[in-house]
Amino acid sequence: MVAVSVSQRxxxxxxxxxxxxxxxxxxxxxxARAHHHYRGVDAELDAEIExxxxxAAEESADHRERLESLIAGLGVDxxxxxEIESLVDARYGRTKPEDFDxxxxxxxxxxxTAYKFYDDLVEAIEASDAEFSVDRERLLETLRTIREEExxxxxxxxxxxxxx
Amino acid sequence: MNTADQYLxxxxxxxxxxxxxxxxxxxADALDVSPASAxxxxxxxxxxxxxxxxxxxxxxxxxxxxxxxxxxxxTYCIIERFLANVLGVEEFREEARELExxxxxxxxxxxxxxxxxxxxxxxxxxxxxxxxxxxxVAMAPVESE
Numbered sequence: 001m002v003a004v005s006v007s008q009r010x011x012x013x014x015x016x017x018x019x020x021x022x023x024x025x026x027x028x029x030x031x032a033r034a035h036h037h038y039r040g041v042d043a044e045l046d047a048e049i050e051x052x053x054x055x056a057a058e059e060s061a062d063h064r065e066r067l068e069s070l071i072a073g074l075g076v077d078x079x080x081x082x083e084i085e086s087l088v089d090a091r092y093g094r095t096k097p098e099d100f101d102x103x104x105x106x107x108x109x110x111x112x113t114a115y116k117f118y119d120d121l122v123e124a125i126e127a128s129d130a131e132f133s134v135d136r137e138r139l140l141e142t143l144r145t146i147r148e149e150e151x152x153x154x155x156x157x158x159x160x161x162x163x164x
Numbered sequence: 165m166n167t168a169d170q171y172l173x174x175x176x177x178x179x180x181x182x183x184x185x186x187x188x189x190x191x192a193d194a195l196d197v198s199p200a201s202a203x204x205x206x207x208x209x210x211x212x213x214x215x216x217x218x219x220x221x222x223x224x225x226x227x228x229x230x231x232x233x234x235x236x237x238x239t240y241c242i243i244e245r246f247l248a249n250v251l252g253v254e255e256f257r258e259e260a261r262e263l264e265x266x267x268x269x270x271x272x273x274x275x276x277x278x279x280x281x282x283x284x285x286x287x288x289x290x291x292x293x294x295x296x297x298x299x300x301v302a303m304a305p306v307e308s309e
Binding site: 010019083113116117 | 246247250251253259262263265266267268270271273274275277278279280
């Protein structure tokens with residue numbers, strides 16, 4: 001077994017870029033899954049869930065663009081959306097929710113996972129004294145804003161789930 | 165993955181390799197920490213009922229410890245497989261070790277929905293290569309350090 005460094009924090013542009021790429025993939029997974037659910041929901045039967053999913057997909061696309069702009073500043077390529085979408089397509093059948101409750105729960109997992117990811121990332125950057133090629137304040141501000149929007153997403157889905 | 169989970173994963177792999185209790189020295193070597201640090205964390209794991217220390221022999225995980233260690237190992241396998249197969253990272257072992265502390269289990273579970281992990285995971289983990297034995301990498305295999 002190879003030695004590891006315990007609780008290593010983000011110390012370079014490369015590590016930061018990789019984590020931002022993971023963020024982009026997470027957003028792409030959220031977007032693609034929300035689209036799948038969206039297509040599967042009968043709009044006349046459930047306008048509320050349809051609107052929730054449409055908003056979620058739109059918000060993920062927006063987050064993805066903001067992350068892409070950050071990693072462009074680090075001189076690193078983004079992640080090809082088409083490939084991720086085909087991976088989601090290929091695996092979706094095995095992991096898709098069974099009903100409306102399942103769709104809402106999956107959406108809650110999406111929002112909670114994204115929140116946790118950005119929360120850990122912000123904490124790791126704050127704990128690091130590394131200098132990055134992108135402006136540190138812009139980086140943290142972008143990630144904190146996205147984190148806040150994910151927290152709002154968790155509240156929205158929870159509210160719908162509690163009401164139903 | 166938090167520090168405790170990194171220790172549990174390491175103790176599990178060492179005790180499987182040695183087919184018996186893991187010595188503090190082996191654990192410290194594998195984690196690249198001092199034996200004193202390893203002892204301190206092992207003490208905490210004992211307090212939480214996740215590990216048992218046998219004098220002059222080493223550490224053995226309890227049943228609860230094994231469950232958590234296997235979850236942690238699975239999370240690690242997801243990160244490696246994701247880096248190698250989705251992002252096409254050549255140095256996926258090194259990067260997985262660097263990133264595991266920042267990637268939470270819930271995040272790994274979501275990444276798991278787009279990778280093709282085998283049902284036998286994490287029993288397919290090979291400590292010699294520090295990677296999943298079923299992992300098919302598109303590029304030439306990276307030599308283990």
